[in-house]
Amino acid sequence: MALNKIHVKKDDTVMVISGKDAGKIGEVIEVIPKAGKILVRGISEVTKHQKPNKQNMQGGIVKKEAAIFSSKVMLYCKKCKSVTRISHKILDDGSKVRVCKKCGETF
Template identity: 70%
Template sequence: MLLNKIHVRKQDTVVVVSGKDKGKIGEVLQVLPKNGKVLVKGVNVVTKHEKPSRTNMQGGLVRVEAPIYSSKVMLYCTKCKSATRIAHKVLEDGAKVRVCKKCGETF
């Protein structure tokens, strides 16, 4: 079983750089390293048919987010207001942090 290293983490704000949802900004809800995919809030929304159950008495059509490949998203810098590449920096206290390559803000 090969796990892919994914450059974003849960609760990061990301922007979609390619595909039908290009330009959309959302929060990472879940990271799936086995598949190399991420689940982003409000991105790649699909319609599923659901049978009535105890949790959903009515059933019918339900709109849910589907995973997208992690290579299609980039970290969104709130200071730059754009997608950015990240660098890793070790602080004086030994903590390793992610840093915006454009403005230097830490994530």
């Protein structure tokens, strides 16, 4: 199976554009290319019952983000305060950066 291309990277700030979390902003905490999914902090939280273990003798309920399809989010530009499209720019030293098409902010 070919890997799905994911347009965001770990630590990117993204906004959810569809589903019940639409409009929420969060930070990408994990990218799962095989599934075409990402984990975003505070988005799509599910509560899980945890059995007692060495770290947590009591067990109990923990909150954990569920993976969502990367197509449900867009990169969020903190400068524009909105979602944005990006273009790529090659710097003088040959490294590639992503640039906000609206304001020129680099990511």
